[in-house]
Amino acid sequence: MKAILAVTVSALLLVQPLMSLRIPTTKTQHKLLLHSVIRPVPEASRVGLDKCKMCIDFADQALNELLNIILQGGVIGGCADLCNALASKTSPAIGTVCNLLCDIVGIEEFIKIVQNADLDPIYYCELLPLCPINDNGDAKFSVFEVNPTSGPQGKFDIDFTYVSQNGTGTGEISIEIDTVDGIPLGQAFLHELAPAGTFNGDIQLNAQPDPDCDPSQGPCEQWLPGDYTVKIAICNGECGSKHPHSKVYDEAQATFTITQ
Ligand SMILES: *[C@@H]1O[C@H](CO)[C@@H](O)[C@H](O)[C@H]1NC(C)=O
DSSP states (O other), X not given: OOEEOOOOHHHHBOOOTTOOOOOOOSTTTTSSBOOBOOOOOOGGGHHHHHHHHHHHHHHHHHXXXXXXXXXXXXXXXXXXXXXXXXXXXXXXXXXXXXXXXXXXXXXXXXXXXXXXXXXXXXXXXXXXXXXXOOTTOOOEEEEEEEESSEXXXXXXXXXXXXEESSOBOSEEEEEEEEOTTOOOEEEEEEEOOBOSEEEEEEEEEEESOOTTOOGGGSXXXXXXXXXXXXXXXXXXXXXXXXXXXXXXXXXXXXXXXXXX
């Protein structure tokens, strides 16, 4: 099983064309990846994209439970019944967003979309449709590096630059790390639809044991001395998804060494 390091994506996605931003973080101090990435989207066009982000946040938290409720049948009269059932298994706030989204398309279509989305939040939000689609997009990494390349346990900067000719569709930037103790680490960041251009991003990796890691919830990375390989992918849709509007645009990798 992959140890996913849950970090609130909203707190993580920082975005500036050709500029890296670094926000001081308190809450996420012990997470693997402290923050990242790029968005060149002008304020004026943000409205639709924020709906997309709201939808993805909702889907991340609710899609699994929603599908269970639907598969178990029984509940479903209208949007309110379904969303009340969801709220009672999650939270009132999630129930509210559920109602909002369900009312856009109506209960029958909403159920169909949840089933078709097959637990892929991006595809789900494209079906609703709240996330914009660009299937002619592209991206190529021109820079991918980890700094320092060698050092003791602690913070490492993961820097990347990508160039896109046609812009990119709603998708992800995903980071995976091959570790010395064999615990697979990975995290993906929502990467909203973006125009053509050159963009760079900066992710801070906290390569030291997390004192808050609870071993009953999964293995805790020890960051043993040795070589680590960091892999990045930029994708249309969810990286690795077989659904429509999904494609890995490009991948790159870099290594760093933790010294004794
Ligand atoms: C850009 O989009 C056009 C179609 O609009 C396509 O023919 C072309 O291959 C795309 N370029 C890249 C780099 O993917």
